[in-house]
Amino acid sequence: MITKQTGMLIASGILLLAVGGILGAVMQRSHVSQQVKAESAQILGSKVISSISAFGKVSKIQDRDITLSSLGDVLSVDMPDTVRVYSFTVAPADKNGLSSTAKQKIASFGDIKVGDSINANLKLLPTGKFQGVSVIILPSASK
Numbered sequence: 001m002i003t004k005q006t007g008m009l010i011a012s013g014i015l016l017l018a019v020g021g022i023l024g025a026v027m028q029r030s031h032v033s034q035q036v037k038a039e040s041a042q043i044l045g046s047k048v049i050s051s052i053s054a055f056g057k058v059s060k061i062q063d064r065d066i067t068l069s070s071l072g073d074v075l076s077v078d079m080p081d082t083v084r085v086y087s088f089t090v091a092p093a094d095k096n097g098l099s100s101t102a103k104q105k106i107a108s109f110g111d112i113k114v115g116d117s118i119n120a121n122l123k124l125l126p127t128g129k130f131q132g133v134s135v136i137i138l139p140s141a142s143k
Contacts (some may be wrong), residue, residue, distance in 0.1 A: 051121035051133050058116045066112065066132070068120070077122060079132040085109055087137040102139070112137060 054075055056068030064079045087107040112118065117138040122130040 051123055052130070054120045054122055054130070056118070058112060058114050058118060061112065061114060064109070066118075066120075068118070075130065077120060077130045077132050079109060079135070083109060083132045084134040085111060085137065086135070087111060088139050090139045104136075107137060109135075116140070 054068055054077065056070035056073075056075065058066055059069040059074070060067035064081075066077050066079055068075045068077065085107040086104050088102045088104055091101040091103075112135065117140065119136045119138060121133045121135075123133055125131050
């Protein structure tokens with residue numbers, strides 16, 4: 001006959017086994033996630049990937065760092081002195097309200113303003129930070 005104390009020991013053992021199994025699964029998932037992140041960072045920082053594209057509205061400019069926001073996500077990007085900046089000018093609309101021509105022109109970092117929509121080509125540095133390679137200032141809908 002099983003005593004109350006023996007039953008409690010068996011129940012405790014089963015509970016510890018279940019908790020150990022759950023913790024093992026969580027730790028394995030965490031390890032795999034970290035491994036995937038490390039592999040992704042290595043691939044994105046390789047010479048095979050020439051650049052990564054980011055799109056968003058400029059929400060902050062501080063020194064040579066630009067903060068982009070899009071759909072609730074935020075990304076801060078270092079823009080070195082060597083970053084190439086371009087902008088587009090759109091021809092005035094015709095009598096039907098259509099414009100068929102857009103011209104690209106060389107711009108400067110100082111032309112980028114808070115509120116601008118930009119497309120930035122980035123590279124991933126070994127430190128894990130993104131650095132700008134080139135920026136296209138997109139025309140606003142109101143221009």
